[in-house]
Amino acid sequence: MKHINQFAKMCRINYFINSGYLLRTLNLKKCIFTNYEVAKNHYCSTSNILPEIEIEFEERSKLKLSTGKYARFSDGCAVGQLGDTSVLVTAVSKTKPSQMSFFPLSVDYRQKAAAAGRIPTNFLRRELGPTEHEILTSRLIDRSLRPLFPSSYSYETQIMCNLLSVDSIHDPDIISINAASAALSLSDIPWNGPVGAVRVGLCNGEVVINPTRKELEQSSLNLVVTAAAQSLVVMLEASANIVLQQDFLKAIKSGVKECQKIVQSISKLQKQYGKPKRGYEVKVTPNQELVDAVKLLSEVRLNDIFSDSAHDKMSRDNCVRDLRNEILEKLKQGMDETFNQEAISEAFNIVSKEIFRNRIFETNKRCDGRSVDQLRNISCEVDLYNSLHGSAMFQRGQTQVFCTVALDSQESVMKLDTVSALTSGIKEKNFFLHYEFPPYATNEIGRTVPFQRREIGHGALAEKGLRAIIPADFPFTIRLTSEVLESNGSSSMASVCGGSLALMDAGVNVSAPAAGVAIGLVARFDGLDTKHLSDYRILTDILGIEDYxxxxxxxxxGTKKGITALQADVKIPGLPLKxxxxxxxxxxxxKSKIIDIMNSVIDKARSPKKSNWPVIEKLEIPPNKRGLLIxxxxxxxRKIMLQTGAQISTMSEDGVFSIFAPNQSAMNEAKEVIQSIITADREPSLDFGAIYKAKIVELREIGVMVTLYPTMVPALLHNSQLDQRKVNHPSALGLEVGQEIQVKYFGRDPVSGVMRLSRKVLQSTASVVHNYQESEAT
Structure with a gap:
């Protein structure tokens, strides 16, 4: 065995030994030589021909997927290319199972500046933490892959997507999903794929598959569809400009149809070049005898808990937890040495899930007493605090959000980093939503980090839901914040409702009120076949427990007219189109019912505007006065902006200035200051190097303030320029207010515009005094 290991190290295949790749045959020695030759032939071939497939779309660029050239130590690797945009995706899974109660899958999408021919502009000139665009793309890929992993697989798995090149025409996210699907299919990691993904646009009522960047700018729909074989929908994500429902459905059907081409092509690649799927240790599952014992002890109590509509989130969870602990204690006394707490807890989870779901099928009632299509009680308020531009509170059941709107100048737009702008096509945003989910919203204690991936994802979805109703010509930057105060399901969609109310309270002329809702599903399958539903119930406005x-x-x-955003997070291996x-x-x-409730509080932009409504005006300055103003x-x-709080910027070469003020009083003050400046006598022309009489108007610790002419703004003559000698305070030289002194003018500082004066240069240098030495006299 020692010689075998030494040979393995010499051949640099110790990675395969450690990963368990070589332990699949009973004869270890034979396994080492056999698999080494396979790895050598598969990865180290001198042939230039690599496994590659091409998927054609009508009048579109071809999607290319290849493998065998890069990252050959990973369990699976694929390179996806569309146009000149390429993404490298690797898949690696550990060989020992995780002890976590959930499947530990992590997806990391990273875009390098070099892919766009750029250098990062930060101090270190290298990529730092993930950007918001990278996080959102990672979540998109995750939701496309996670549903197809076996439920019994609990090995830590990592998918890494590395942007190799970008052409600013095709988005890398679709390429990443398809390349990840190919990498997992080719690997030995257990996965029930492949899947295919396409982007669907809607230009002039016509469906466009994988639209280019320019086409997407003209499209009223940006839809990403991920589908598996047999036209099962795995993931949907969309932003839309109030698209009609029938057009939206047409786009989904077209997307699913095109995905089948990709699925079939990857399946062919897998059959020819894929590795055999590895065996794995199934995580601890209770035997049927234990499940029956737990069911016998808990069925009646669980039915009572799930049928008692008087329970709220906290009381229901507490009752279920107490029952779990009670059963653990009972079984612990009866099982003695065979007691396995983990197995009993898992059995309780199985029983409680089964009873919860069966009750919905049998009664069409939910745990809070609602029917499957019934909304929770809704209440909302606006104008909660006078000092805010806009505010609203939206309550749906036990989900509560507090939304605020802040309006600012166009200088406050959110600017994306260079690479994200190239990959997403968005350079800056004048409307953005920040979603906050503090731990107290679910009665928990947690770290108060600036933001988490979940917060970024939910905020982006709510932002998509509201972006379509924001006026295109709105003159201000809008920051909408949504803080979740209580959470029992669908807080992101509550943020859409609360955000719409807050925008109208702030006086934003939205095209129509918008609302959001979450829909759930409980499904039954034909035996072990998880791809064919035998029965299902669709649940409207789900609770947290119904989501779980x-x-x-x-x-x-969306609005009453159409859809603005959609996101489908599926936990089974795909949904039928039906x-x-x-x-x-x-x-x-x-959502139409929710909008009716919201309209009873406020149904359009507030009029008249609040007293703190920001103001923006244009002011034309004559050419001969522009220098005075600047x-x-x-x-x-800078003086005007500091004094009044207004922001002034040049709009054009014609001398039109844009003035933004936080309120009308600040605008009036700024205009008064501007008028006083441009109507004042023009500053006399001063000659560089000339000597002038200066009048001292103020003594300061650091120098004296002087004026050269009556209307001049006092300028500082610093201590260092008062005298040839070191001066700590002007009074040491006997200087007084009102005294006139001579100074030399050296122009103005090119950056700050401060006048540069000196008194020191007008004084003759003192003669150097030498000590008399007797030795020199002799």
Missing amino acids: LGDMDFKLA VVMESIQAASDA GPGGMNL
Whole structure:
């Protein structure tokens, strides 16, 4: 065995030994030589021909997927290319199972500046932490892959997506999903794929598959569809400009159809070049005898808990937890040495999930007493605090959000980093939503970090839901914040509702009120076949427990007329199109009812505006007065902005200035200051190097303030320029207010515009006194 290990190290295949790749044959020695030759032939071939497939779309660039050239130590690797945009995706899974109660899958999408021919502009000139665009793309890929992993697989798995090149025409996210699908299919990691993904646009009513960047700018829809074989929908994410429901459904159907081409092509590649799927140790599962014992002890109590509509989130969770602990104690006394707490807890989870779901199928009632299509009680308020531009509180059941709107100048737009701008096509945003989910919202204690991936994802979804109703010509930058105060399901869609109310309270002329709702699903299958539903129930406005024990979290936002955003998070290996269509219909009906409730509080932009409404005006300055307004080095403009709080910027070469003020009083003050400056006598022309009489108007610790002419703004003559000798205070020289002194003028500082004066240069240098030495006299 020692010689075998030494040979393995010499051949640099110790990685395969450690990963368990070589332990699949009974004869270890034979396994080492056999698999080394396989790895050598598969990865180290001198042939230039690599496994590659091409998927064609009508009048579109071809999607290319290849493997065998890069990252050959990973369990699976693929390179996806569309146009000149390429992404390298690797898949690696550990050989020992994780002790976590959930599947530990991590997806990291990173975009390098070099892929766009750029250098990062930060101090270190290298990529730092993930950007918001990278986080959102990582979550998109994760939701496309996670549903197809076996439920019994608990090995830590990592998918890494590295942007190799970008052409600013094709987005890398679609390429990453397809390359990840190929990498997992080719690997030995257990996965029930492949899947295919396409982007769907809607230009002039026509469906466009994988639109280019320019086409997407003209499209009213940006939809990403991920689908598996047999036209099962795995993931949906969309932003839309109030697209009609029938057009949205047409786009989904077209996307699913095109995905089948990709699925079939990857399947062919897998059959020819894929590795055999590895065996794995199934995580601890209770035997049927233990499940029956737990069910016998808990079934009646669980039915009572899940049928008592008087329970709220906290009381229901407490009752379930107490029952779990009670059963653990009972079984601990009866089982003695065979007691396994983990197995009993898992058995209790199985029983509670089964009873919870069965009750919905049998009674069409949910744990809070609602029918499957019934909304929770909704209440909302606006104008909660006078000092805020806009504010609203939206309460749906036990989900509560507090939304605020802040309006600022166009100088406050959110600017994306260079690479994100190239990959997403968005350079800056004048409307953005920040979603906050503090731990107290679920009665927990946690770290108060600036933001988490979940917060970024939910905020981005709510922002998509509201972006379509923001006026295109709105003159201010809008920051909408949504803080979740209580959470029991669908806080992101509550943020859409609260955000719409806050925008109208702030006086933003939205095109129509918007609302959002989450749709759930409980499904039954034909035996062990998880791809064919035998029965299902669609749940409107789901609770947190229905999300946790259900099979889908389908979020949809929009106006009464159409859809603005959608995100489908599926927990089973795909949804039939029929279920997707019914979910969209249920969500559309629900959002119309929610908007009716919201309209009873406020249904359009507030009028008249609040007293703290910001003001923006244009002011034309005559050519001969522009220099006076700007001042040397922009000194006068900075003075006005500091004094009044207004922001002044040049709009054009014609001398039109844009003035933004936080309120009307600040605007009036700024205009008064501007008028006083441009109507004042023009500053006399001073000659560089000339000597002038200066009048001292103020003594300071650091020098004296002087004026050269009556209307002049006092300038500082620093201590260092008062005298040849070191001066700590002007009074040491006997200087007094009102005294006239001579100074030399050296122009103005090119950056600050401050006048540069000196008194020191007018004084003759003192003669050097030498000590008399007797030795020199002799």
